[in-house]
Amino acid sequence: MFKYLIAVLCLVFGALTLMYFYIGVPVIYDGAKDVILNVHRADNAEQSISKIYISAFYFVPKNKKEDIFTGWSTTLQEKLEALMRFHTVELQEKSELTYTIYPEPIIGRLNNIEYDTFITQHGNPEALRHVVPEIESRVFEANGDLFRNDFGTIPKDAYHVLVVMYEGVGSIGGDNIALISRTFLTSSEYAPVSESLLAHEFYHTLGLPDAYTLPEGTVTSQDIMGLGRYTPIGQTYLSQKSLQALGL
Amino acid sequence: MYTLIKITDSPLRTRFLLYFIILTTAPVLVLGAVAISLIDASHRRDVSALELQLINQKIEETEKFLERTLGVLEVVVGYDQKVDIELTQQNFFLDGLLSENDAFEEVSFASVDSAAYGKETAKKSKLYKNPELFTVALLPKFIEAKEGKTYISEVYYTLKGPFVTMSAPVRNRNGIIVEVLSAEVSLQEVVQSINAGSIGARGGIVLADNNGRLIAHREPIFASGAKIGNIFSIKRVLAGEKVDALQPQDRYESLFYKEPVVGAGKKMPDLGWAFLAEWPLSDADAVINGVRNQVLILTLVSILGVLFFAPLVASRLTKPINALKSGAEEIEQGHFDKEVSIATKDELGELGLAFNRMAKGLKRLEELKNEFVYIAAHELRAPVTAIKGYVSLLVEGRAKGGVTLEAAEFIDRIDRANEGLVHLVNDLLEVARSDAGKIEIAVQPVSLGAVVKDVVATMRILAEQKKITFQVQGEIADLHVLADPDKLKEILTNLISNAIKYTLGAGALAIKYELDQGMVITHIEDTGVGISFEAQKKLFEKFYRVKAAGTEEVNGTGLGLFIVKQLVQKMGGKIWFVSQEGKGSTFSFSLPRVS
Numbered sequence: 075m076f077k078y079l080i081a082v083l084c085l086v087f088g089a090l091t092l093m094y095f096y097i098g099v100p101v102i103y104d105g106a107k108d109v110i111l112n113v114h115r116a117d118n119a120e121q122s123i124s125k126i127y128i129s130a131f132y133f134v135p136k137n138k139k140e141d142i143f144t145g146w147s148t149t150l151q152e153k154l155e156a157l158m159r160f161h162t163v164e165l166q167e168k169s170e171l172t173y174t175i176y177p178e179p180i181i182g183r184l185n186n187i188e189y190d191t192f193i194t195q196h197g198n199p200e201a202l203r204h205v206v207p208e209i210e211s212r213v214f215e216a217n218g219d220l221f222r223n224d225f226g227t228i229p230k231d232a233y234h235v236l237v238v239m240y241e242g243v244g245s246i247g248g249d250n251i252a253l254i255s256r257t258f259l260t261s262s263e264y265a266p267v268s269e270s271l272l273a274h275e276f277y278h279t280l281g282l283p284d285a286y287t288l289p290e291g292t293v294t295s296q297d298i299m300g301l302g303r304y305t306p307i308g309q310t311y312l313s314q315k316s317l318q319a320l321g322l
Numbered sequence: 323m324y325t326l327i328k329i330t331d332s333p334l335r336t337r338f339l340l341y342f343i344i345l346t347t348a349p350v351l352v353l354g355a356v357a358i359s360l361i362d363a364s365h366r367r368d369v370s371a372l373e374l375q376l377i378n379q380k381i382e383e384t385e386k387f388l389e390r391t392l393g394v395l396e397v398v399v400g401y402d403q404k405v406d407i408e409l410t411q412q413n414f415f416l417d418g419l420l421s422e423n424d425a426f427e428e429v430s431f432a433s434v435d436s437a438a439y440g441k442e443t444a445k446k447s448k449l450y451k452n453p454e455l456f457t458v459a460l461l462p463k464f465i466e467a468k469e470g471k472t473y474i475s476e477v478y479y480t481l482k483g484p485f486v487t488m489s490a491p492v493r494n495r496n497g498i499i500v501e502v503l504s505a506e507v508s509l510q511e512v513v514q515s516i517n518a519g520s521i522g523a524r525g526g527i528v529l530a531d532n533n534g535r536l537i538a539h540r541e542p543i544f545a546s547g548a549k550i551g552n553i554f555s556i557k558r559v560l561a562g563e564k565v566d567a568l569q570p571q572d573r574y575e576s577l578f579y580k581e582p583v584v585g586a587g588k589k590m591p592d593l594g595w596a597f598l599a600e601w602p603l604s605d606a607d608a609v610i611n612g613v614r615n616q617v618l619i620l621t622l623v624s625i626l627g628v629l630f631f632a633p634l635v636a637s638r639l640t641k642p643i644n645a646l647k648s649g650a651e652e653i654e655q656g657h658f659d660k661e662v663s664i665a666t667k668d669e670l671g672e673l674g675l676a677f678n679r680m681a682k683g684l685k686r687l688e689e690l691k692n693e694f695v696y697i698a699a700h701e702l703r704a705p706v707t708a709i710k711g712y713v714s715l716l717v718e719g720r721a722k723g724g725v726t727l728e729a730a731e732f733i734d735r736i737d738r739a740n741e742g743l744v745h746l747v748n749d750l751l752e753v754a755r756s757d758a759g760k761i762e763i764a765v766q767p768v769s770l771g772a773v774v775k776d777v778v779a780t781m782r783i784l785a786e787q788k789k790i791t792f793q794v795q796g797e798i799a800d801l802h803v804l805a806d807p808d809k810l811k812e813i814l815t816n817l818i819s820n821a822i823k824y825t826l827g828a829g830a831l832a833i834k835y836e837l838d839q840g841m842v843i844t845h846i847e848d849t850g851v852g853i854s855f856e857a858q859k860k861l862f863e864k865f866y867r868v869k870a871a872g873t874e875e876v877n878g879t880g881l882g883l884f885i886v887k888q889l890v891q892k893m894g895g896k897i898w899f900v901s902q903e904g905k906g907s908t909f910s911f912s913l914p915r916v917s
């Protein structure tokens with residue numbers, strides 16, 4: 075008979091336990107997972123840009139030595155800091171940007187006439203053609219005259235970008251290199267938008283194309299690749315289309 | 323191997339207990355479960371309603387903000403102008419717009435005139451003076467507005483937070499579009515509205531744009547503009563799924579709170595922005611969990627109460643039945659005076675009263691019977707004694723001769739039969755007296771040894787006839803007991819004659835004494851037929867006679883041991899026996915010792 079009693083008691087307390095654990099207890103849906111996004115170059119999905127490393131230079135043609143802007147290092151640093159802030163927000167913290175500035179201005183082996191083109195409407199592809207190989211050979215090659223042990227070690231997995239503040243005319247961005255005239259960064263005329271101009275050239279190095287027509291200059295986007303390059307960095311942005319191209 | 327006993331075979335009390343527990347706990351459990359389920363369901367609906375209400379409110383606030391802001395841009399100029407508004411007027415107007423609207427960061431006019439089609443004619447920014455003017459003919463903000471539509475761009479995210487571009491046509495009095503007016507509009511007001519929206523202590527709203535990027539959330543887990551469209555809950559809202567806090571997937575581990583939440587969401591009709599309310603379950607269910615625990619505790623306490631009271635109730639229910647049972651047992655023992663007391667006023671109480679009436683009736687019957695027996699025995703004694711006298715005379719006559727041999731034999735038979743009758747009448751009288759409490763006993767110190775000696779002397783002949791050896795324990799010096807000498811003699815005679823009667827053939831009989839705490843116990847041992855287990859129970863009852871093989875010839879009234887027991891008890895002693903069938907019996911009785 076006690077078996078019955080014990081069975082009944084077990085049933086009663088079993089029922090209570092079931093009630094405690096199952097009735098009115100929320101079931102948490104299991105499947106709400108985040109998706110990890112991979113940011114990459116706009117024109118090359120294989121090239122990750124989750125880490126970007128900028129080597130920044132002040133490049134002065136040989137005949138412009140007396141024009142050297144004394145506060146160049148601070149200015150360059152300020153602009154790069156602004157770029158970093160902008161990049162962090164726009165890339166939604168998915169791309170980490172770091173930079174180092176080469177401590178000395180690099181005095182070019184040639185005069186400005188050799189680096190510049192007169193038509194700067196298309197940026198200054200001439201400068202890229204001459205300035206970049208010079209920096210690469212003099213700074214990054216072990217036998218270069220400006221090679222330093224404490225500079226030029228690019229972190230592993232990082233996408234390497236050269237940013238050149240150029241003591242000359244024009245600005246242009248291409249594969250891995252963004253060049254911008256020092257004037258854009260220091261003259262009061264461009265002061266409100268100087269950082270945006272630098273950022274514009276920088277985003278070319280990530281493979282984003284211009285968003286305006288040539289030669290009319292009609293903008294096709296309001297973001298930094300179009301109209302936004304002439305908007306203060308605090309007010310400009312990367313459009314959804316640009317971000318999509320970068321994998322966001 | 324377990325074997326289950328049939329429930330109906332178990333004691334009534336246990337059955338009551340079991341049924342009681344089942345019948346009381348089952349409804350309590352069901353009620354508890356139903357109560358919790360109902361409370362939970364109602365709570366879920368409340369949560370859903372709360373979240374959806376907040377979402378609707380926030381959608382409404384957002385829509386109003388956008389509508390209001392767009393309304394500011396929809397300008398009608400007060401003249402029949404067909405070409406561009408004068409530049410100074412444009413600049414003046416733009417300055418006014420900027421200063422009067424916190425949300426506007428930058429405003430500009432663009433021309434629809436064919437000469438300067440799509441060119442920005444005037445532009446004002448809160449950030450800097452003299453912004454560069456561009457040709458915006460290809461931008462959707464211009465294309466839409468010059469078609470007469472208002473335009474709101476997708477959300478973009480700057481260092482200063484989320485923005486949208488808005489544009490609207492400027493019309494003249496005749497409704498002709500003369501300019502396109504556009505503005506960069508900060509969504510800070512929307513952000514604040516979202517951040518201010520709360521449910522409970524910690525619940526809040528996530529607002530994502532149609533591209534799944536975060537516009538606002540009060541927990542700064544993700545940065546403004548962060549892509550959250552891949553997060554399961556946001557994805558569901560953006561996909562237009564029903565997310566109302568009632569679906570199975572609406573309780574999930576939130577990436578915003580890093581804990582389980584209940585979520586409800588809605589998509590804003592025009593822009594497709596996703597509003598998702600999330601409420602941590604630890605907060606949302608705090609009260610309901612308290613209620614739930616209370617219900618559970620109440621259920622548990624009720625059940626424990628049932629388990630505590632069930633045995634009491636079962637006892638109460640079975641108590642009268644047990645009382646009736648023991649009452650019936652008393653009657654079986656012949657005790658008619660014991661009343662059954664059942665305090666209830668129900669059928670059981672009535673049964674108890676009926677039972678007592680029955681007992682009284684039985685007692686009366688017993689008294690009538692005893693009276694009858696007494697009277698009958700008393701009335702019989704005179705004729706039987708007379709017969710005995712005359713038979714004695716006849717026997718004497720036979721001795722003198724004058725009676726035929728045949729007649730003498732008849733007389734002998736009559737004498738023996740009459741002797742039995744005398745014995746029976748005496749026994750009956752004694753029983754009747756005992757039943758009526760009329761046995762008169764006068765106790766006095768008596769030498770037990772002397773009485774035994776006396777009885778043994780009369781019995782020895784009988785024993786010797788049956789070849790039964792007689793052994794009496796050596797006398798204990800000066801062994802006096804408090805007894806009625808005649809009755810003591812009767813007791814001993816009865817017990818010893820029984821021992822002789824029920825010893826078939828040769829055997830041994832022993833009488834022994836024992837002292838025990840002021841009592842003297844007399845043992846009468848025989849090697850007779852013994853008493854069966856069945857018979858042992860009824861041995862001292864009236865008219866009970868042992869039926870054993872070989873004892874059919876034994877004479878007796880079945881009253882001897884009954885009388886003996888009455889006598890011993892009246893003299894303040896006890897009588898008992900130990901017996902084994904086939905091996906003999908020992909009858910023992912105790913009497914108070916006189917020191």
Ligand SMILES: [Zn+2]
Pocket residue numbers: 247274275278283284
């Ligand atoms: Zn460009």
